Amino acid sequence: MCLILLAHDVHPRYRMIVAANRDEFYDRPTAAADWWQRPRGVLAGRDLRSGGTWMGVTRSGRFAAITNYREPGAARADAPSRGHLVVDALTSTGGPRAGLGQILEAGRAYNGFSLLAGNRDGLWVCSNRSAEPPSRVGKGVFGLSNHLFDTPWPKVVKGRDELTAALKFEGDELIDALLGLLGDREVPHDDELPDTGVGLEYERVLGSKFIMSRGYGTRASYAVLFDRSGEVTFVEQTFEQGEPADTPLRFAFQTQFTQ
Numbered sequence: 001m002c003l004i005l006l007a008h009d010v011h012p013r014y015r016m017i018v019a020a021n022r023d024e025f026y027d028r029p030t031a032a033a034d035w036w037q038r039p040r041g042v043l044a045g046r047d048l049r050s051g052g053t054w055m056g057v058t059r060s061g062r063f064a065a066i067t068n069y070r071e072p073g074a075a076r077a078d079a080p081s082r083g084h085l086v087v088d089a090l091t092s093t094g095g096p097r098a099g100l101g102q103i104l105e106a107g108r109a110y111n112g113f114s115l116l117a118g119n120r121d122g123l124w125v126c127s128n129r130s131a132e133p134p135s136r137v138g139k140g141v142f143g144l145s146n147h148l149f150d151t152p153w154p155k156v157v158k159g160r161d162e163l164t165a166a167l168k169f170e171g172d173e174l175i176d177a178l179l180g181l182l183g184d185r186e187v188p189h190d191d192e193l194p195d196t197g198v199g200l201e202y203e204r205v206l207g208s209k210f211i212m213s214r215g216y217g218t219r220a221s222y223a224v225l226f227d228r229s230g231e232v233t234f235v236e237q238t239f240e241q242g243e244p245a246d247t248p249l250r251f252a253f254q255t256q257f258t259q
Helices: 084-090 095-107 152-166 172-180 200-207
Strands: 003-008 015-026 028-036 040-049 055-058 063-068 114-121 122-127 140-144 218-225 229-238 251-252
Touching: 003 063, 003 152, 015 063, 015 152, 015 172, 028 229, 028 251, 040 084, 055 084, 055 218, 063 084, 084 114, 084 200, 095 114, 095 122, 095 140, 140 152, 152 172, 172 218, 172 229
Parallel strands: none
Antiparallel strands: 003 015, 003 140, 015 218, 028 040, 040 055, 055 063, 063 114, 114 122, 218 229, 229 251
């Protein structure tokens, strides 16, 4: 993922609301969201090159998602795929916080990432580009892009504001609002853009919530609702070169709480 917006424990009906965009090279092979056979009970898209995923949920109500940490020139070509960390976070036996702790112990082998993981008992975040241990996410509206949690990049700040405004909705109206705000292609003013070392022209390309460029851009948008009753609604809208590829995929299921 390259943008994750979430409302945690602030909506009367939903304990968590997630709106997220996955940005990736257009030629990277990908499978649409579906229930996995191995490991069983995981609902996610799949990276067909390396086998991992960028965001997923489980039948037991667990959630995990990852963003890359932008550090041009520092990425190692021989590093393992960060997509496997999401699967590890979804399937760890000790719960999300313990799972993130184990992931961080091995995290220096990976290129930079920030990782969210949670269940009905709470949500935690960590990064292998921070010296901090996994931290619990409190109540509120937050954002994560290609830096540390809630770093106020323009797309994060604007996304948080728009997600806050969408909290007056529920059900299909909320899903429509989430997918709508994720489709925003407005580029911030140059003086608002971060300087991450990729140059101003590419900062502009990456500055909007929905990205389009030659060879790289937003491949999918997600709206995920965790009802306080235990029901999860997971919606995936895929794109090809900026245009909707198919009718959005929608999954709804009742969680079977374990961890």
